[in-house]
Amino acid sequence: MVDLSRFNYKKLSLEDRQRLREVRKKIRLLWFPPMEQEIRTWRRKTGINSSIGIKEFSELNRNEKERFFSDAEVFVRLIENASNRWYRKQFPGSPDSLEHSYVLLGLQNKSPFHQVQKRYRQLVLKYHPDKGGNPETFVQISNAYRTIRNYL
Secondary structure, three states: OOOOOOOOHHHOOHHHHHHHHHHHHHHHOOOOHHHHHHHHHHHHHOOOOOOHHHHHHHOOOHHHHHHHHHHHHHHHHHHHHHHHHHHHHHOOOOOOOHHHHHHHHOOOOOOOHHHHHHHHHHHHHHHOHHHOOOHHHHHHHHHHHHHHHHHO
């Protein structure tokens, strides 16, 4: 077991901390059931599920860190593209238009993004499968939010 009690995050450069924070934010948003194990691995590597990944990251040299960040970006794009294709295949009736996305979330067209986020969070709490909601509705809401987020 690695002793992390003495690990100081300030050992990482400011640039590395910022880039790692951005990668962690992107990886935290990923959800794709067929590749859940790979997502968990990357979450461990970036320190989301385990601080051991941060310790390992701090021991990399500059070239290995650059390779780490480029591999992480490629992984995020791969999962996002694969999940979009998977969702379209699983739920073929959901159009990807921006107008349909606003209607599905119950918002006016061209609403500010903070309103979109607020409404999305409300609907997720209501329709999440773990809370007894319908999985198909949850996926439609998630796709609508993703569509709006990509356009803004």
